[in-house]
Amino acid sequence: MGVLEKLKKEVVLDPLLKNQYETEMEIYNIAIYLKKIRKEKNLTQKDIAQKTGLTQQMVSKIESYNGNPSMESFVRYCNGIGISLLEVLSKYC
Secondary structure, three states, X not given: OOHHHHHHXXXXXXXXXXXXXXXXXXXXXXXXXXXXXXXXXXXXXXXXXXHHOOOHHHHHHHHHOOOOOOHHHHHXXXXXXXXXXXXXXXXXX
């Protein structure tokens, strides 16, 4: 059994790991969705940084789900691409 298959089996068998995995996947999907919206609007990460006051590094972290951005950063990012965080969350909740 390969490493991935073993990990998948552990996640399925352990409710805590399964919950953690599902939470991480939801956050990851939100990040991917935000990046998609930004690109559809022909905005760069630099554009979002300038519109929101976030650093370009923070914009990148939000889109790549790298780091731990605050809710304030998520709200500012969403405002920068012209959608509300509630709109994004309603898509996934």
